[in-house]
Amino acid sequence: MLLLTKHDIENIFSMKNAIDSDKTAFKLFSQNKSVVPLRTNIDIPKLSGQSLFMPAYVEDIDSIGIKIVSVFPKNVENGMPSVPAKMILMDGKTGDVCCIMDGTYLTQLRTGAGSGAATDVLAVKDAKKGALIGTGGQAECQLEAMLTVRNLDSVKIFDMNLERAQEFCTKMSEKFAKFGTEISVAKTTQEAIENADIITTVTTSKMPVIDGKFVKKGAHINAVGSYTPVMQEIDEYTIKNANKVFVDSKDAVLSESGDLIIPINKGIIDKSRIDGEIGEVLLGMIEGRKNDNEITIYKTVGIAVMDVVTAYDIYNCALKMHMGTVIEL
Template sequence: MLIITRQDLAELVPMRVAIALMKQVFIELSAGCVTVPLRVPIEVPEAEGTTLIMPAYVPAVSGLGLKVVSVFPRNREQGLPTIHAAVLAVDPTTGAPSALLDGTYLTALRTGAASGAATDLLARPDSRILLCIGAGAQGPTQAWAVCSVRPIERIYVYDRQPAAAASFAERFHRLAPEIQAEVIAVTDLPAAVREADVICTATTSREPVFDDADLKPGVHINAIGAFTPEMQEIPIATVQRAYVVVDHVEAALAEAGDLLKALHAGAITPEHIRVELGHVAAQQAPGRQSADQVTLFKSVGNAVQDVIVAAHAVRAAQERGRGLEVDLSR
């Protein structure tokens, strides 16, 4: 079995490749050509954390496996990452474990890449200003992906923890040294929202992180942080007036607090949540329909994303002699 580290992944799966993989796998997902049970969340109340078990099978790329990911917000108090994860790849011809991959970086990479794919399909082509709300582990890869598909000149960063916002620029430029966008930590969030052409939210908030009235006409929003029914990042008014695209309708209706709270308030009907990113990527549903339209990509994350990246990484590692080979039977 191969052990594939963060550094291996960074070299084997560049962001632009990851974005292309996301478009491919979301098309497969929307076409019903994958097997992906709803993920199993395990709450750990004493630590205010959640561990998620996420299996999937993507026949088109011979991808089979599962991810175990934990989101423990209180880790910040101890100087530890909020998210820890591991991905186990399984050989679909024998059922034998084929690789264990660093899931923490893979999660950030594929989540950023999903937002990159959504931004490419939905954001205005002339988008220049990006706002990242939430400067944790997901933030820099969100920015990296958006900058990979739009000519972003300025990145505003806001976080309730000033230290996280302050360190964002260094972490971002370490990931993507080729991108020359200016990174600015901000404290006046409403002012930044009013300027932003693209907004990425990556928090564990249980209430909206901005006011709908502050949004610029034509803004595109990638909402990737609220992944349980109790969480919420996006105002109900924004959900109500936006063109909503989700990663997977079934998962969104089960887990996406941003959408479920709007449904429960009677602001929208289930018909409002019917377009998947795979439909847009396959040109089975429209993308942006006007310059002033507000577009919202709501993602709760899907194991097919992890499996397709893992399958690509394993093949690339085998071809290039990367990774550490271990024999678990010894």
Template structure:
């Protein structure tokens, strides 16, 4: 077994690679060529946390994996990741664990890549302004994915605490020092979304974090943060304006995300309003953007096949290049 760290991954795997891995993963899901049970979740109400277990197997991809990802938003107060995680990559023929991979970074990569892929497929060709609401552990990769999908002039960042937002923006600028894009901290969501072509919301909020009435026609919105039925960062007023709603997995979203569960239950949206899964679009089964005025929503909760394919690609490259630390039990 080899141990593959975040630094190891950075040497061999880019955001563009992650977007391609997600593309493969969503097609496997749509073709029903993978086994992906709904994740097992155990709540820790005392510590505002959640333990999540996500297994997956694909005969076609010749890979099996189990990701353990624990969501503890308050960890940021003590300098820890809000999403500590590891991915166990398993040999599908023998059941032997072949690699233990930094799941926190794999999660950030493949979650960002889902937004990146959605923007590549559904955003207008000409985009200049991006916006992100949320500055937690997922936010940097979300920005990197946004920039991998479209050549933007400016990305606006909004968080709950402006000082923290400014500090985060400094980190982003350092990470993107070779890019010409302007990264700007703003105080309000209204400032962030004004004239934006792309918008990402990545927060654990129970209340909408932006006003859908302020979005311009043609925007593509990727909602990442709501992973429980009581969480709703997406303003439901957007459903009166948007023309298409895509999912990473409709069944998973309807099981887990208040962004869709709440308006679906109260009748704001109906089954007929759902366009379908992103993998179905990739297979040519459903339509994509039809004009530059359409507002499009992509809702993702993450599915284990993303971890499966991403971890598998990372492992293969690590073996080829001799990256990682050998561990013998």
């Protein structure tokens, strides 16, 4: 069995690699070539946290996996990851565990890459301005994905904690200097999203963090943070009036995300508001962006097929490059 740390993964697997893996995962999912039960979510009320258990099987690559991931927002206050996790990868031919890897970084990587994949096919080709709302554990990979698929001149960053937003900008400006993108703080969400071609929200908010009246025509929105029925990042105006809404999984989003559940329960929209899955767009089964004036939304709650396909690709890279630590149990 192989053990892979975050450091191991970073050394062998790029954001571009991860985006390619997620594109494969989305297509397999929309072709019904994977078994992905809805995740089990256990609430931890006293710490405002949740623990989630996410299994999947992908026959095409003979792989099974389960990610055990927790979301504890208060961890940030103690300098700990807000989304600690472990990924267990199993050989689909034998059922035995072949690899255990850092699931925290895997989650950050594949979630950012999912937005990257959606942005690649839905955002306007000449996008120049980005906006990122939230600077928690998921934010860095979300930013990297945005920069990987589009040549952006600037990205505005907003967080409720202004000091944390400034620290994030300073760190990211140094880390991603190769992209040549100006990364700066916005004092309000309105300042961040006005004139932005790409908007990514990655918070645990229970109230909308953007006002759709300030979203420009032609913008693409990655709605990442809302993964429970009571969380809502995207305001109802935006959900109702966007030209296209795509999701990673219809069943998962309609079961888990307040971004869609809340306006549906209010009678503002119905399930037909979802135009399709991003995998269907990638497969050419449905049309994505029609023109440069459309506002498009990609809503994700994360599906385990993303973890299994990405973990499988990381594992095979590690074997080829002789990375990681081999152990016997």
